[in-house]
Amino acid sequence: MTIRSEPGHGRPDPGLDAIMSERRQLINVAYRLLGSLTEAEDAVQEGFTRWYAMSRREQDAIASPGAWLTTVVGRICLNLLGSARARRETYVGEWIPEPLPERTEWIGARPGGAVVDPADRITLDESVNLAFLVMLDAMTPAERVAFILHDVFCHSFAEVAEVVGRTPAACRQLASSARRRIRASRPSATPAAQRARVVGDFKQAWEAKDIDALIRLLDPDATAIADGGGLATTFLHPIRGGERIAHAWVEIARRRTGDTTLVERTVNGQPGLVTRQDGVTVTVFAFDVVGERIQRIWVVRNPEKLRRWTTD
Numbered sequence: 001m002t003i004r005s006e007p008g009h010g011r012p013d014p015g016l017d018a019i020m021s022e023r024r025q026l027i028n029v030a031y032r033l034l035g036s037l038t039e040a041e042d043a044v045q046e047g048f049t050r051w052y053a054m055s056r057r058e059q060d061a062i063a064s065p066g067a068w069l070t071t072v073v074g075r076i077c078l079n080l081l082g083s084a085r086a087r088r089e090t091y092v093g094e095w096i097p098e099p100l101p102e103r104t105e106w107i108g109a110r111p112g113g114a115v116v117d118p119a120d121r122i123t124l125d126e127s128v129n130l131a132f133l134v135m136l137d138a139m140t141p142a143e144r145v146a147f148i149l150h151d152v153f154c155h156s157f158a159e160v161a162e163v164v165g166r167t168p169a170a171c172r173q174l175a176s177s178a179r180r181r182i183r184a185s186r187p188s189a190t191p192a193a194q195r196a197r198v199v200g201d202f203k204q205a206w207e208a209k210d211i212d213a214l215i216r217l218l219d220p221d222a223t224a225i226a227d228g229g230g231l232a233t234t235f236l237h238p239i240r241g242g243e244r245i246a247h248a249w250v251e252i253a254r255r256r257t258g259d260t261t262l263v264e265r266t267v268n269g270q271p272g273l274v275t276r277q278d279g280v281t282v283t284v285f286a287f288d289v290v291g292e293r294i295q296r297i298w299v300v301r302n303p304e305k306l307r308r309w310t311t312d
Helices: 016-020 023-034 037-053 056-060 065-088 130-137 141-152 157-164 168-185 192-207 211-217 242-255
Strands: 218-227 260-267 270-277 280-290 293-300
Touching (some): 023 065, 065 141, 130 168, 130 280, 141 168, 157 168, 192 242, 192 280, 211 242, 218 242, 260 280
Antiparallel strands (some): 270 280, 280 293
């Protein structure tokens, strides 16, 4: 066990490993709550700051540091979710959750920073794909927190109540409401191999500038949404309709320069595409595939959301 001095106290902190072991779980929770890994890391860091701001006596009085940290970080995220709605009113264009590379990539290390421990990889499962995160973003902050903590991370409603500041019965209703929203908007699951094949066919048709093939792969009512955050050129409003999207994507292909490459990559655990220019990732494409067709495309070009894609 690693033991080091607690900041400002000059004596061993035997509980440090136990506290730090919670970091991965806390970041997994916070990312699903906020849709931003950068904000999730900041929320978790704030939770640790509050822990170490307490005296040793106050720390020793807490029976479960992990539960305490989850409650504190959950409250921080709840507050951030409330303020995020106001911030997004001034956001340039559409806002899309921050995409994550495949599970072999690190989290926690920012540009110029040190590589973090392998235990800090984020867990990529169904609750973290872009389609799911977009659905979560349509919920109220309280619904989102109650649903994620209870349905995804299996916390009791009594524990959720400590975070949300409502009764366990009220939290049960919040989670139930969130569950109904998801059931109403989630189609039946498409097998992973089938999703990968459809995205691969889309890439091939796009590179060939084959409009007819693209139209066949796109649902007639498909939607494409882009997020440049005012920091990268992209379309500001959603493109609706498979045929319109196909023509737009062919136009994008025609404008592509010789130093740009398009590669298949995993995006939040799902088949996706990445555009690289001079070796730097400039665009991440995530897809919602239902059956044999693409229903939604999310295009992330905001460079602040692509920092973790530039070192792979």
